[in-house]
Amino acid sequence: MSNHQALWTKVDQYVEEKLIPSDEALDTALAANREAGLPAIDVSPAQGKLLQVLAIMNRARRILEIGTLGGYSTIWLAGALPAGGKLVTLEYEAHHASVAKRNIERAGLADRVEIRVGLALDQLGALAEEEAEPFDLIFIDADKPNNPHYLDWALRFSRPGTVIIGDNVIRNGDMIDANNEDVRVIGTRQFFDKLASEPRMTCTAIQTVGSKGYDGFMIGIVDK
Template sequence: MSGKTWTAVDDYIVASLFEPDPALDAVLAANRGQGLPAIDVSAAQGKLLSLLVRIRGAKKVLEIGTLGGYSTIWMARGLPADGKVVTLELDPHHAKVALSNFERAGVSDRVELRLGPALQSLSELERENAGPFDLVFIDADKPNNPNYLTWVMRLARSGTVIVCDNVIRDGAVLNKDGSDANVEGARAAFSFIGGEKRLTGTAIQTVGAKGYDGFAIAIVD
């Protein structure tokens, strides 16, 4: 089965289950227009994140890696009126585009963007007693996955849901040669989740508009 079929099925899912969404279409158009890499989650994946927020009953969400804010907006939409997403972004240009997108989508009141290295921002969140978070989405530089997960555990509590994106990488996660830092980051996420006694996790392989990849999903016991 080809990537063309995967994309066509994604299009079918969206056409069958989604209402037209000019605001999110405008977000993706703005990202393209501002030269951001086209590495946002797909619409189907974004809605999954929104549903996970709702299923968890989350009020406090942490996102590591904002890009243009597409996934942030999906999660913010799943929150109650008094909920908040704290999203961490390193690149000032990405952050500027994201802030504009939050305004465009009408979720600025539910999103706090922190600019700077994520590990520094995570340390600041701990110092501020900003946790615990109900759900965490990790979608940033892959080699830092184990460092992010270490910090997330300090900002979590029993019942916190953790979602880590891009852990299958076209099946390259099976490679043990260590030549690709992103693959090593994916393998490190599996090692962390599998070795952390406080976590119960699994992974979901995905195919679709974004190719062959997947999410690791865990809950803090």
């Protein structure tokens, strides 16, 4: 671990100790994810709390999450919903979705979370066919090459005031390299290009450091 990474991790630990009380459901979800062999790419506790705070600030009643993994971020987001609220989360891997389902049930949130399994683009198309109502907050955290397409769908399911958040948009700074051939970096750069030309959104990107390394979020709001 580099000196910088060690410091970032210690700062995250300090923030968690001071501001993020231990939560049995969240701790158990992370342990279950590890036991099930899921990749350790969940948001950090501080990032999860940020997502929850943003959902509360926006008074979100309907949330769309693209990319469930083991449901750790899902639990954070669903915890912000009021009575009668709903979160729809999309996951490609059936095994991941099964782990997430158990984690969400243990957290007591099954009544407000719907997990849809399959290709996210297919599931988004199905939501359109069902004439799903707009969402108040949309969190994009799935396969990065498809981020531009996910943004198109996010806008389709938005209304003025909808908050759209994209994870992993800095990628250790690789996103500034136009010659980088990593498909995740290419997808991220295309995501930025689409955001730059999108008149319906006001947005920014924030670099983050912490226990998850060097990365960042895109945070935007739909204006019209």
